[in-house]
Amino acid sequence: MKFSDLGLSAEIQRAIAEQGYDTPTPIQQQAIPVVLAGRDLMACAQTGTGKTAGFTLPILKLLQGKRARPRQPRVLVLTPTRELAMQVEESVRTYGKHLPTTSLAVFGGVGMNPQVQALARGVDILVATPGRLMDHMQQKTVDLSAVEILVLDEADRMLDMGFIRDIRKILAVMPKQKQSLLFSATFSDDIRELAQSFLHNPESVEVARRNTAAESVTQRVIHVDREQKRDLLVHLFQTHAWHQVLVFTRTKYGADALARKLDKAGIRAAALHGDKSQGARVRALNDFKDGKLTALVATDIAARGLDIDALPHVINFELPNMPEDYVHRIGRTGRAGMEGEALSLVCADERAYLRDIEKLIKRDLEKLTLPGFEPTVTTEVPPPKRGGGGQNAPRQGQQQPKQKQAQRSGGSGQPQSANRGRRQGGGKPQGGEQGTSAAKPGHRSGQRHH
Ligand code: AMP
Numbered sequence: 001m002k003f004s005d006l007g008l009s010a011e012i013q014r015a016i017a018e019q020g021y022d023t024p025t026p027i028q029q030q031a032i033p034v035v036l037a038g039r040d041l042m043a044c045a046q047t048g049t050g051k052t053a054g055f056t057l058p059i060l061k062l063l064q065g066k067r068a069r070p071r072q073p074r075v076l077v078l079t080p081t082r083e084l085a086m087q088v089e090e091s092v093r094t095y096g097k098h099l100p101t102t103s104l105a106v107f108g109g110v111g112m113n114p115q116v117q118a119l120a121r122g123v124d125i126l127v128a129t130p131g132r133l134m135d136h137m138q139q140k141t142v143d144l145s146a147v148e149i150l151v152l153d154e155a156d157r158m159l160d161m162g163f164i165r166d167i168r169k170i171l172a173v174m175p176k177q178k179q180s181l182l183f184s185a186t187f188s189d190d191i192r193e194l195a196q197s198f199l200h201n202p203e204s205v206e207v208a209r210r211n212t213a214a215e216s217v218t219q220r221v222i223h224v225d226r227e228q229k230r231d232l233l234v235h236l237f238q239t240h241a242w243h244q245v246l247v248f249t250r251t252k253y254g255a256d257a258l259a260r261k262l263d264k265a266g267i268r269a270a271a272l273h274g275d276k277s278q279g280a281r282v283r284a285l286n287d288f289k290d291g292k293l294t295a296l297v298a299t300d301i302a303a304r305g306l307d308i309d310a311l312p313h314v315i316n317f318e319l320p321n322m323p324e325d326y327v328h329r330i331g332r333t334g335r336a337g338m339e340g341e342a343l344s345l346v347c348a349d350e351r352a353y354l355r356d357i358e359k360l361i362k363r364d365l366e367k368l369t370l371p372g373f374e375p376t377v378t379t380e381v382p383p384p385k386r387g388g389g390g391q392n393a394p395r396q397g398q399q400q401p402k403q404k405q406a407q408r409s410g411g412s413g414q415p416q417s418a419n420r421g422r423r424q425g426g427g428k429p430q431g432g433e434q435g436t437s438a439a440k441p442g443h444r445s446g447q448r449h450h
Helices: 010-019 026-036 051-064 082-095 113-121 130-138 155-160 164-172 189-198 226-239 252-264 278-289 323-330 348-361 400-408
Strands: 041-044 075-078 103-106 125-128 149-152 179-184 203-206 217-223 245-248 269-272 295-298 313-316 340-346 366-368
Touching (some): 010 082, 026 179, 026 203, 041 051, 051 075, 051 082, 051 149, 075 130, 075 164, 082 278, 103 113, 103 130, 125 130, 130 164, 164 189, 179 189, 226 252, 252 269, 269 278, 278 295, 313 323, 323 340, 323 348, 340 348
Parallel strands (some): 041 179, 041 203, 075 125, 075 149, 103 125, 149 179, 217 340, 217 366, 245 295, 245 313, 269 295, 313 340
16 A cells, blocks of 8 residues: 555645655554544554554645634644654644644643744644643633544553543533544553543554564563662673663653763763753753764653654663553664664562563563673562552662561671662662662652653
8 A cells, every 4th residue: 555545635645755655554554544534533553653644644634625724723632741742743744844734732841921822823733731731721822612633642641641630621622523533552441431431433443562563673681680780781881882772760860860870981871751841851852863862761751652763772771560661662662674672671679570561562581691790689579569650659668678688698787799789878768769879858759740
């Protein structure tokens, strides 16, 4: 199948050709005809499948057929994160560059005024994060009464981030009569319930999950003690000619600390997370894309939906406690037929997470140890407490197993090799990261952000 078979206009096809795409991806082949037919859509597709063009292209075509642009947005795309909002809006501009269609992204972390002014001038396609859109609704600086098409992008992540109430309030102010499209990487009961509440007789489309389909990603695990992870990571950078590596940590604080450590070791690195200013996040992402940074250290939420072409390496400095997040993380590499490598540094108290991941992806990952970094704790120890706070939750309890071990070995106060680093914090459990004794007072690592 070719793009010319899909009923898109000449202007849109020209923009696609200028991007160098000739064949629609599976999600595009399935979704585009459904959207063009005016049907509601429930699509199971992850980032990296080409889903953004899957809804953007037919939406541009649908708008093209109609005259007289009103001041109010005719299309609303809701995304969970600022980065994704920016990327979707950039796609709208790319694919719509030969059309008069206007678009705008609104998200938090930047001033309201420029957004207010742009909304007052009028836009066709509004891409927004729920929190900031609610701000505009409250201030009556946005009018959603003329929305003809609604897209919920990465709906599962929006629910994970606690946006369900906002989404319901936003749904309530839009016309009942509209076309609605829902994209989600997973279909939990919550997603199905949400879908049922606003989709009318939707067509369902699904493309293979990347974890089962993408054999182009080599996935490996290195067993290592928690306290050695940073040195191991530096060693890996020093012994490989890596030029672009996305590193995942579980906490924002951990991301900052690790980026600093890498930087000190001469590896150009920056952290990307929700506590960074919008400017800093954009700068870090652009520097990474342009090759000015070797490593980008990110939390799950900040990295969600990042579109970085041909990313060769993803490193899980810590495993996520939700196995689905692992799949999202490694979905950043091995795109579009490229070879990719995903490496996970796993310590004793993360082995239960590893088992959950292997169960989800239905395969055993290759496990290695590296000379000089062999783990001293080789048996599985219980993981930190699960749930209640998501990816940024403090990892309370993570110190406990080792504490016990220290007691067993006499509790002399002399750190054993397996306990190296643990004592830096005076033995107190810390919110978040290993060996990072200076956990800031008042730092709320359980905070959600978007
Ligand atoms: P997405 O899943 O929307 O984040 O898209 C993933 C990547 O695939 C983006 O870099 C797109 O620019 C790219 N892409 C989208 N459609 C196509 C296509 N038909 N052929 C090749 N690449 C594509």
